Amino acid sequence: MPDTATSAESIITVRGLGKRYGDFQALTGVDLDVRKSEVTCLIGPSGSGKSTLLRCMNFLEAYEEGEVRLDGELIGWQEGSSGPRRPLPGRRLREQRRHIGMVFQQFNLWPHMSALENVAEALVQVQGMTKAEANGRAMAALEKVNLKDKAGNYPSALSGGQQQRVAIARAIAMEPRVILFDEPTSALDPELVGEVLNVMKAMATEGMTMVVVTHEMGFAAHVASRVAFLDHGRLVACVPPPEIFGADPADPRIRSFLQTYRERNVV
């Protein structure tokens, strides 16, 4: 077993994570603990590597250096002693990904399936439930996001906010250990942002472990347990919100980042 001393209460541990695209170093030496039943928000300037970090956590991006562990289990790579690492066989990777939900900026609902079918699909195809079981579980998940009455709608007949809530229900229904959100409200009209954030708040209250990349500083300040600040692919800080949104954050990079928001009166 790997060293679990530091990850006693953390579900995802990131250690020395490095990721490059060709010559461009997108992430450098990132260490991060995502703790159980907490909301961890990732903030930072555009291009700082937030999405990349998030996508390394479920191996949608293959990272080269360091490691990401889910409950102690190395994600994406075979646990090896020496030599170059080898990627896990597809079946093992799929097994790992079942436990990590993800919600995308662009929703990525499947347009040829109704809301209910979108949520139930993976339950049947991946978890091997019967159709009836899956529909029951899917309906419960839709109820959690207040969309029970839209179960039969196709994505094209849902508003952006509703589509994103279906996408959240799709993630919840798998009962993952953690859900990753990549700017879940950035593609929404301003008046639809609230309904999605409210659903996420409710999930946080129920104790769901969440990692949220967001530009909604209000959400980070009031809902997050910890806020991680990324800049140029490095993790500058990972602290409780007051230390970032408080009177005077220590790091000048954080200060100038927040300045742009203060000027727009967002925080």
Add this chain to the structure above:
Amino acid sequence: MELDLFVRYGPALLHGFGITILCWIAGSLGGMALGFLIACIYQWSGRWIRGLLQAYIEIVRGTPFMIQLFILYYGGPHFGLLLSPVEAGIAGFVVYGSPYFAEIFRAGFASTPKGQFEAARCMGFSEWTIVRRIVLPQMLVSITAPLTNFVIILTKETAILSVVTVPELLYETQTMAAETFTYVEPFLVLSLFYWAMVEFTSWLGRRVELRVTRHLRRA
């Protein structure tokens, strides 16, 4: 118009029609299957294999169907491939059609947004399940028209099988013409016949297309 001629040769012509239909359907289905396989391999492989597949596509599309048939039927025995005319005809169709079908499927894959794959991957779908449940149903909308289009083209290509002595419709008509020294009427009738077949197939294709898109448009 000598009607009794068509009565006398009716059975042979009908049989020829059956062979035409057999080669057409078997060839279309086989070509589609091979094309789909090629598109799938292309989707999930590296530069080298992609290059090979691309070369195959270009070569088959750059050469006449007749030459391909000759290579299979007359050249086949030289590398141990002994085919009857009908078998050669069907095999020829499968080879000839595969690159066109592959390109259609490839465009279908390309038209599926990347996020759709990602959403499915990070829920633990296997790649095959993604193709079956997410990609295929969606691309059906955009590929039905080009697919039917090419199947219609294959309808007409069946006539070429007569040159490797496949006893299909044109072959039987030619036999009849040669034996009775009547040429004009049989060929006019034959033309009308193919024309009707093509029109019918494209009508069918439009129906199928409506079906497929209606299912998806249902809000």
Add this chain to the structure above:
Amino acid sequence: MDFSFSTITHNLPYLLAAARWTLIISFAGMLVGLGLGILVCAARLSRHRWLSSFAALYVSFFRGVPLLVQLLAFFYILPYAGIDLPATVAAFLSIGMCSAAYNAEILRGSLQAIPAGQKEAADALGIAPFALWRRILVPQALRIGLPSHVNELILLVKVSSLASVVGIGELTRVAQNITGQTYRPLEIYLAAACVYFVINAILAYAGRMAERRLNVGGA
């Protein structure tokens, strides 16, 4: 299996000489197809009902009947109608008549892409309809549809192989003759396939170059 390269090298000159006829038939067919295609397209868009339905019928018929059947029918009907043409001319006329249907449809699509304002501008200047067509619309449409017309030409190179059936000594026919003498179908037909492929690759390349030049100069 034994593969005889020397058979290929010995006979390549004959194949290349025959390829000249392949080119002649397909280019002449394309010329006929373009000229006739412009007429058919004009008729199709004509305000006269009977003219446009005749053009529609023409397109549907020539696209709906296998070219091989058209070719054979043409060769049988000509003497019947008392017309005496050299076989090669008859071949490219027949191919051109079929190609006209496809070229007409390509043109029709291209014409639709020309902004209506241009026709209005010409009307405002008092330009006669025929001059409008000849000087403004057709040149632009040919330019817009260039990739499709090049495709059509490549198609004609491939279908010119059908002329072998009516005894014209083009590439496929000569390959058949050589095979009859050498009993080396695999080598000869593969070589013929290569010649076809090279011709088409060159045409495709020339088409892309022409397209690029037109894009730089025009628009």
